[in-house]
Amino acid sequence: MNLFADIRSAVIEALDAMVAAGALPAGLDMTAVAVEPPRDAAHGDMATNAAMVLAKPAALAPRAIAEDLAARLAADPRLTHAEVAGPGFINLRLAPSVWQAVVQTALRAGADFGRSTLGQGQRVNVEFVSANPTGPMHVGHTRGAVFGDALAALLAFSGHDVTREYYINDGGAQVDVLARSAYERYREANGLEPEIREGLYPGDYLIPVGEALKAKYGASLLDQPESVWLEDIRSFATEAMMAMIRDDLALLGVKMDVFSSEKALYGTGQIEAAIETLRGMGLIYDGVLEPPKGKTPEDWEPREQTLFRSTAHGDDVDRPVKKSDGSWTYFAPDIAYHYNKVQRGFDALIDVFGADHGGYVKRMKAAVSALSGGRVPLDIKLIQLVKLWKNGAPFKMSKRAGTFVTLRDVVEQAGADVTRFVMLTRKNDAALDFDFDKVLDQSKDNPVFYVQYAHARISSVLRKAVEAGVAVDDATLAGQDLTGLTHPAELQLARKIAEWPRLVEIAAKSNEPHRVAFYLYELASDLHSLWNRGNDDSTLRFVQEGDATTTQAKIALARATGVVISAGLAILGVTPVEEMR
RNA sequence: GGCCCCGUAGCUCAGGGGAUAGAGCGACCGCCUCCUAAGCGGUAGGUCGCAGGUUCGAAUCCUGCCGGGGCCGCCA
Incomplete structure (x- = not known):
């Protein structure tokens, strides 16, 4: 292939x-x-x-x-x-016959053209998004969601057995803050003045949660101490937030296979078991860390903590798994969670993190390396910032001012297809400009429309051929004699089609779905180029009046291009359009 | 101070150790009686941040430096 x-x-x-x-x-x-x-x-x-x-x-x-x-x-x-x-x-x-044969191969394989067995059925877990369940997804999460989903699709297309997974951070202090914030909205729903103190989440999205709480509890929790309601409201609010996040993901067309809960790790001995496993390897000890060099925090004082000897697996310093008061650090459940993934039998793990989590890469890799005995590779993809632009100026986001842009804002304005494609027009580790004006621009300046337009043109010639009474179903086209396709511009397009399987392999090996987007742009460019040559040289038009055989050969090439465009767009999660009028 | 990412054409960015480093935008010159000009062709534009090293061969790998961003024990 x-x-x-x-x-x-x-x-x-x-x-x-x-x-x-x-x-x-x-x-x-x-x-x-x-x-x-x-x-x-x-x-x-x-x-x-x-x-x-x-x-x-x-x-x-x-x-x-x-x-x-x-x-x-x-x-x-x-x-x-x-x-x-x-x-x-x-x-x-x-020989031209080789390129002509590629066109036939593509037509016969259809949506499976380029699919490979590269992954040999290896089980790969792609963990992505994993946004805290404390509010709606914002634009930064959006890029991670699109990237992770496209990567998962790319790996599946390349013969991997892929699990899309979301880790719910519902075990830490931030969900207590969520509960307290929701409680204030609950009071508000009961006609009281909410006290949104400093540090609570002020967003309007908790108002309906407060009303739902009123519907469930009436006035029974008013004037009760936190100890009475915290646990119930926390789980209620967390579930409400996750429902919202699932809706957000659905808007983008992202569907997770598994949601894993951090909270579920507590009280089940899983964290203890993971740490004890490490201890059995001599990788857990009590000790005092050196203060960070250069910039010592004001309130630094040496404290004895339970530490993970991550330096034995490539980290720069050992990392605490317990705070000085004896409770777990956030790192401990992360270790347990990754241990859980290893125990579920995955052959490879991928984590998609925001770039601000770059400092956790080495320790996480160290933990997986230790807990899997070096058997399971962990690749961590860091997603850089999205800079929003509107009306030619940077769009400043501020949670406090309530101007932060949610996933819903973006998708409702730009559409899921455009959002997804644009988010993949940069490498994951390069910052991305998302310009609300440009992404909706319907011109060649906008790569989304450039690629879509190519697909639309292909659909157009297919319609024209049908109107002319020429059979252009895939089976007919695949059986067509293509020896007439010899013009350099035609062969160039066939060459580009031939590169698709190789491109998929390269992209999958490096976990870089953006390569698919760039390839599709190039493929579209070759199609447009050939199309326009038809203006000067009418023998290069796809529809040749009164010559069904030649028309079928030329349309076979166009259709093969369309097959690859839609296969590529499918990996990116973008729907190909049939026309753009 | 340490660690991670980035540095390629005026701008935005591609580029798996290969040859004379590419694309888009912007600039300039052209192309619609004709399958969608929402497009295409051409010209100009480069010490691939700097200096070493590895190699037959380096934008790519290694080391050091310079510049930009991010992170740096008891927040996740």
């Missing part, structure tokens, strides 16, 4: 033949042999570095290896040229 991998196999076979013929020594490590698209298209369709990589271990001149290898490769019917160039590259040019 991956043409680059196919040709690489041919290169390896030719190298093996050279070994058999005594032209190369036996036992060479060929893992570094690559077949890639050259940076400069003038160099051909593909290039291999085999001669340069093998020159040293074989103790031969790169050009000597290259000449021999190129001669052998030239015998492959798929290759029209195999030439030595530069310091020892072999530039390969593929």
Whole structure:
């Protein structure tokens, strides 16, 4: 399915033949042999570095290896040229029939074109969002949600068994604050003046929670001490917040497989068990940390704490798991939670965190490394800030001023498709500008519409063909003779389609779904380019009046492009449009 | 002070150790009697922050420095 991998196999076979013929020594490590698209298209369709990589271990001149290898490769019917160039590259040019066959492959595979078994069914847990259940999701969570969901889809497409998981931080002090805030709204619902003291959550979103509490408890909790109502209201409010967050996620089209509760770890011995497991490895001890160098906090005083020897697994300092009063730090349940994920049998873990959690990466990796005996890799993807722009100026957010922008605000203004695509137009670790004016702009300046427009144009020619009485169902197109597709612009588009399976593999290996968005932009560009050539050269139009056979061949190419665009958009969670009028 | 991320064209950013480093925007010059011009073609624009190192080969890997951002025991 991956043409680059196919040709690489041919290169390896030719190298093996050279070994058999005594032209190369036996036992060479060929893992570094690559077949890639050259940076400069003038160099051909593909290039291999085999001669340069093998020159040293074989103790031969790169050009000597290259000449021999190129001669052998030239015998492959798929290759029209195999030439030595530069310091020892072999530039390969593929026969048009190869590219034409790719179009047919794409049409036959449909939405599965590019799907691979790379992951070999490995069970991967992608934990993302995990927003505190204390309020609605804001724009920063949105990027993490889109990223995590697209990454999960990408990994699933690449043959992994993926679990999307949300960790509910419902065990810490912040949910007590939520409960107290909700209690004030409950008092308000009963006609009393709420006291939203400093440190409580002032948001309006708790007003309906207060009313719901009144409906449930009437006036029975008024003037009662906190000890009476805290636990009940906390769980009530937390559930209400999670319901809201689920709604927010649904707006974006994100569906979690598992919600895990921090609170559920307490009182069940899971935290203790995780810590004891570490203790059994000699990684837990009581000690006093050094103060941070340079900037010692004013109130610093040495205190004995229970520490995790994370330095044994790559961290810079050991980390406390218990506060000086003996209660757990937030890190302890995190350890237990990750231990839980390891015990559930995942082969790999991925955490998607906000960039402000960058300081926890090493300790979390240390914990997973220790608790899994190094068996389970943990990759932590940090999501950088989203800077909002509106009317040409940065949009300042402030929780206190009530101007922070929620996920709902963004999706209601921009739409889920636009929001998702734009959020993936940057690497996860680069800051992203989200400009409310630009994301809705319907021009080529907006990558979302550029890609959608390409898909719409493809749908348009399909409709035109049907109007002209030409059969353009996928089965007909896939069986079509495509030998007429020989124009450079047509072959260029076919080449781009051929890159899709390889792109998916690269993106999946690096956990970088943004690569899909960039690829789709390039693919759309090649489609638009070919389309416009039809203006100057009418033989390049997809619909050829009075020539059903040629029309079908050209539309096969267009349709294959559409198949890849919709497959790519599906990974990003974006719906392809059929028309844009 | 330590750790993490970033530094690539005027701007916003791609770029898995490969050749003469790319795209979009902005600038300039062109293209609709015709499948959607919501688009396309072309020109100009670079010491890939700096200096070393590894390598046949470095924007890419390593070290040090410079600049920007983030984080740094008893908040999650």
